[in-house]
Amino acid sequence: MTQQKIVLVTGATKGIGREIARQSGALGWTVVVGGRDLGRAEAVVKELAADGVEAAAVRVEATDERSAQEAAGWIERTYGRLDVLVNNAAIIADGDAAVSAVPVETLRASFETNVLGLVATTQAMLPLLRKAGAARIVNLSTELSSLERVGDPGSPMSTVLTTGYNASKAAVNMVTVMLANELRATGILVNAADPGNCATDMGGWDAPRTPAEGAAVAVRLATLPADAHTGELHAEEGRLPW
Numbered sequence: 001m002t003q004q005k006i007v008l009v010t011g012a013t014k015g016i017g018r019e020i021a022r023q024s025g026a027l028g029w030t031v032v033v034g035g036r037d038l039g040r041a042e043a044v045v046k047e048l049a050a051d052g053v054e055a056a057a058v059r060v061e062a063t064d065e066r067s068a069q070e071a072a073g074w075i076e077r078t079y080g081r082l083d084v085l086v087n088n089a090a091i092i093a094d095g096d097a098a099v100s101a102v103p104v105e106t107l108r109a110s111f112e113t114n115v116l117g118l119v120a121t122t123q124a125m126l127p128l129l130r131k132a133g134a135a136r137i138v139n140l141s142t143e144l145s146s147l148e149r150v151g152d153p154g155s156p157m158s159t160v161l162t163t164g165y166n167a168s169k170a171a172v173n174m175v176t177v178m179l180a181n182e183l184r185a186t187g188i189l190v191n192a193a194d195p196g197n198c199a200t201d202m203g204g205w206d207a208p209r210t211p212a213e214g215a216a217v218a219v220r221l222a223t224l225p226a227d228a229h230t231g232e233l234h235a236e237e238g239r240l241p242w
């Protein structure tokens, strides 16, 4: 009998993260819904439970590394391991702008949540991921992190002036590659997902893709077979350039 997988999705209170939680539940996995507001994470757990999904809520606030450690302690006591970590929580910080104009505080807030929070959560969960047979880590990134795409003056990506967001997600890409290298011998695969421009609070409600379509990219990377790639950035259409 295949053992049911345990997945933690951060920032699962809305948008793409909530959809990743839903799609993971549809696979028969036990879903740990991470949210900075425990009450809102519990509301998502109720939605999932109504669909017959086994789920639980934990508080993971990206700017509070103790919250990730406490969440890891709870997952350890409850399940003893973690099969999949989806680092989804992120922000486009208020005031994000072109390099010439972006306030340093905005850059700091972007890196605090999108990079430091992601690394702190990953560090807290790694001992539990190592206890799973062949864990998967999926970091939500974006085409806006791609140096090649943003560096192409003909690409629409070159016109998006969110320095804090783009640069912090480029840092997420580097963390993805470095962790993939570090874990290469363990069977843990680490990849980054570009969900595409999805209709959410962050993506804008007129965005062309649904949160479900965006979530599917991350879920595919969470379900990769053992011989699949690690340390790569993938969108629906396939691998993206760094």
Ligand SMILES: NC(=O)c1ccc[n+]([C@@H]2O[C@H](COP(=O)([O-])OP(=O)(O)OC[C@H]3O[C@@H](n4cnc5c(N)ncnc54)[C@H](OP(=O)(O)O)[C@@H]3O)[C@@H](O)[C@H]2O)c1
Binding pocket: 010, 011, 012, 013, 014, 015, 016, 017, 035, 036, 037, 060, 061, 062, 063, 087, 088, 089, 090, 091, 113, 140, 141, 142, 143, 194, 195, 196, 197, 198, 199, 200, 201, 202, 203, 204, 207
């Ligand atoms: N939407 C797009 O077009 C698009 C495109 C490319 C990549 N992405 C990436 O996909 C992921 C999800 O984006 P989305 O569009 O679903 O965004 P969203 O609707 O704004 O949701 C973001 C999630 O992150 C959580 N979050 C924000 N700051 C946090 C913090 N300090 N600690 C813990 N959780 C925090 C939010 O919690 P609250 O509910 O408490 O605010 C929410 O659950 C992000 O990594 C984003 O960069 C999105």
